[in-house]
Amino acid sequence: MAEPSIQTPISDGCGQSCAPGAGLDVAAAERAAAVFKALSDPVRLRLYSRIADCDGETCVCDIQDVGVSQPTVSHHLRKLREAGLIDCERRGTWVYYRAIPTALAPLDALRAGNQTTH
Amino acid sequence: MAEPSIQTPISDGCGQSCAPGAGLDVAAAERAAAVFKALSDPVRLRLYSRIADCDGETCVCDIQDVGVSQPTVSHHLRKLREAGLIDCERRGTWVYYRAIPTALAPLDALRAGNQTTH
Numbered sequence: 001m002a003e004p005s006i007q008t009p010i011s012d013g014c015g016q017s018c019a020p021g022a023g024l025d026v027a028a029a030e031r032a033a034a035v036f037k038a039l040s041d042p043v044r045l046r047l048y049s050r051i052a053d054c055d056g057e058t059c060v061c062d063i064q065d066v067g068v069s070q071p072t073v074s075h076h077l078r079k080l081r082e083a084g085l086i087d088c089e090r091r092g093t094w095v096y097y098r099a100i101p102t103a104l105a106p107l108d109a110l111r112a113g114n115q116t117t118h
Numbered sequence: 119m120a121e122p123s124i125q126t127p128i129s130d131g132c133g134q135s136c137a138p139g140a141g142l143d144v145a146a147a148e149r150a151a152a153v154f155k156a157l158s159d160p161v162r163l164r165l166y167s168r169i170a171d172c173d174g175e176t177c178v179c180d181i182q183d184v185g186v187s188q189p190t191v192s193h194h195l196r197k198l199r200e201a202g203l204i205d206c207e208r209r210g211t212w213v214y215y216r217a218i219p220t221a222l223a224p225l226d227a228l229r230a231g232n233q234t235t236h
Contacts (some may be wrong), residue, residue, distance in 0.1 A: 004205050012214040014177040014179055014211070016155065016177060016212075016214075017210070018172035018173065018175065018176050018180075019176070019180050020176055021167075021168070021171050023164050023165075023167035023168035023170075023171055023181075024163060024164050024167040026164070028158040029161075029163045029164045030160045032157070032163055033159055033160040033162075033163045034158075034159065034160050036154045036157040036158040037154075037155075037158035038161070039150075039151065039154040040123075040152075040154040040155035040158045041151055042144065042148045042150075042151040043146040043147075044151075045142060045143070045150055045151050045154070046141050046142050046146045046147045047141075048141075048228070049140035049141035049142040049147070049227065049228060050139070050140070052141075052228055053139050053141055054136035055136065056136055057136065058137070059132040059134060061132050063139050063141075064137075090150075092132075093132070094132040094134075096134075097165050101185070104225075104228065104229065109224055110166070110167060110169065110170055110222060111141070111227075
């Protein structure tokens, strides 16, 4: 089905539906969108889900077999880290990654919205 | 801090950290990434959060004042619909949108991972 066009000026409104709140404000939307963007690549998401699947930290040696080159893995891990979703520490030869659960907090606002009743 | 390079072949492993499960499989990661991509634009996310903030449906007339043109609003709503996050119905002059809560299920998979203990 083609997207219905939005033809009518908003001067009056329909008066028929739930009048929503303001939703996310601009700053909150920008923060949450950045988190979603970091999770919007399938390979990056698989890497993140493997890290998040651990209660503690996991060695890069245990997560990098996702079908892409090591530099690509490194690139994706950097993006996840820049988004605040993971942190890492080098110890000796290996780099250890852990998920930062609070990084998903901006996503709770969407859940809350879905559960609100009016 | 610069991203530590991953220098070492994966032939043996470090033997020190949580050995994660497989994480999301490829198909699940692709589905989830598509949902997250749809939510990775701040304006699109604000539109979605306004729709999701309603228990039922909301008229486009009530959500489109997000600081962009009507064609841009229409473009973003189409992307949200293509991702399965919202549905819509035209009745007379107006188009009514509702959120599809199950579309956020991929978020639960990440949450579950974060909450797993080993």
